[in-house]
Amino acid sequence: MSTTAFGERALNEIVEDILARGDAAESAGLEVKSELDLTKRGLGIAKAAKFILGAANRDIAVAQQFYGGRAIMVIGVAKDQAPGVAPGVEPHQLGDRLRGYFADAEPPWDLLRIPARDIPGNEILFLIVEPPQPGDPIRVCSKDFQPADSADRKHALVDGGIYVRDKSQTRTANSADIKRLANRAAATTTAEPTIDVSTTRPLLVTDESADDGRERWIEIQEVAYRRTRPAKPRKREVYAPYVPPSDKHRYRPIDDVIADGIDNVNQNWPDALDYFTQGLGGGNSVTIEVSEFIKSPELILTIPDAQAYWYEEATADGIKKALPLLVVPDEDDLVASLIRTTTYFPPAPSAPPELDLEIDYNDDGALILTCTPPSLRPGTPWVSEELAIYIESTTPGPREVDATWTLTGEGLGFVQGTTTLSVHTESPSLQESVANAIEIFAQGLDSDPGDDNPLTAIGE
CATH class of the missing domain: 3.30.950 (Methyltransferase, Cobalt-precorrin-4 Transmethylase; Domain 2)
Known part of the structure; x- marks a missing residue:
């Protein structure tokens, strides 16, 4: 007992x-x-x-x-x-x-x-x-x-x-x-090394949904489009992203074009949000430091109420392709300062690197990061591939979150511990970053800000 x-x-x-x-x-x-x-x-x-x-x-x-x-x-x-x-x-x-x-x-x-x-x-x-x-x-x-x-x-x-x-x-x-079970029975815990688990950057915050950003993006495009067209159609209006050849020369009322365009934005919005999710706020990595050599380790880090995505830096060109269009311009002067692409192709999702980190979730919705480096060596921290890690939270978000980890390895047995991860409460949430990006493009910026990363004002 x-x-x-x-x-x-x-x-x-x-x-x-x-x-x-x-x-x-x-x-x-x-x-x-x-x-x-x-x-x-x-x-x-x-x-x-x-x-x-x-x-x-x-x-x-x-x-x-x-x-x-x-x-x-x-x-x-x-x-x-x-x-x-x-x-x-x-x-x-x-x-x-x-x-x-x-x-x-x-x-x-x-x-x-x-x-x-x-x-x-x-x-x-x-x-x-x-x-x-x-x-x-x-x-x-x-x-x-x-x-x-x-x-x-x-x-x-x-x-x-x-x-x-x-x-x-x-x-x-x-x-x-x-x-x-046989390996477990033979395991010992007589020589536990010192182990430190952390992340290279604070975790980001995501709050509720990005529907406000989607509605704002539709509003911006609709206003700009209506300014370029008379109340009655005078030439063809083409619906994005694709119209069969038999329909390309039809004259269509503006409201019909916009209604179809709204459907297109709604349908493709999740792809756009995925692009923002994986690319804003900077990459983050799991780091493991040990005091003794460990062969064939497996460390499982559990972060409650969190999400993770493979990080790939968002760019101005990428955002232009990611934000779905209300209509495809059929003339160079159609909303030219706002929409600078001729069609919409959702950005191809990044293939997860075939490396030593796996993303999963347990039944309680906690993020499970399984790290399997070939070995861990004292004095040489192991750093995982970059992720975008978000904490689900309402504003104001927590300043830190407690995570748990377990570590097994050849001859090590089983070691467990906790780590406190900081949360980047000063940076915009995911939804704020999306809204900022939309407003920047709404201003009709034709050139990037004078920075190596044109999205500094959006995601940092």
Whole structure:
């Protein structure tokens, strides 16, 4: 047994999430049971034993993404209802019923409870398995269980079986799982190096949507276009980005051209926003510094409420191509000071570099950056490829954010820690940068500012 660092407030937050999302709340760290009989040996005890075994055999780095490494089975809650279960399950009695399924020292677990929401006197139970650690043995089932009902066969247990939990289910281990568990059992943490994880620049801020910028861009183009055309069409009006040959010589009312152009801007706006996202605010890299040599490391950095994109510097020409046109000019003098391109081609997305950094997100929406350099050497910081990293925040944004990291490596075992990353609250948010860029182009600038980077006034 262990003392689990969970208070009633944290347990109630888990219940609220299940009430809102039901089984969709399940993950590698959470299993939901609307009911489960733990008062006697049988199917309920077998399900609990399988969960404990699978949770104890989880990948250490995966486990750290949930509840500080713990796994929780919640009993007595479902979507929109929390009836709980009848009281009467005590930890020592539950331990007696479970013990036969554990081959060696049982995995550390605990049982907590809070009052049920819907039925007075009932309880919501929380079966909590402690985080797996380097050096832990492979948790092997030591008892057969065959459900009486054929519909429950998926819950069978086999003496000598190895079970693991990943994503939202507990399953039989495969060869890769067994190799990982064997490496974990052989790992030690006797010589932990000093490790520092940081980013080269403060994180950027993105707030809500960029719809205001899109509407402003449409307004600017429409005003400029109407100035160049009479109320009634006198020559062809061509809709961007492409019109079939049979339609190219049609005379069209201005309002119709503009309506089609608005559809074009709306359709292509996400591509334009992607260009701004990856290119404004400067590139940012993950840096890792260590005090001892580490071979074949894997560092997983988890940043809550964040997004990341491969960085590619935005340029004036790139913005001109990225902002979708309301209409394609058919004469040189048509909005010439504003729209300086003859057609709209969304900028090709940059191919992610095939290097040692991977971008992903967990079930809670946190950013997961997996860094896999060939090695880490003392005195030589490792610096990743450049990213644009944004924190999702309303104004005013936070000045810093706490991130967690885990590191494994050949002969190292498992090391974990936290790092505080600063947030660039003085720079414009992504949406402000988009708005600034649009206003600059609205002024009809025909030449770049006298700077190596013409977007200094926009994104910095």
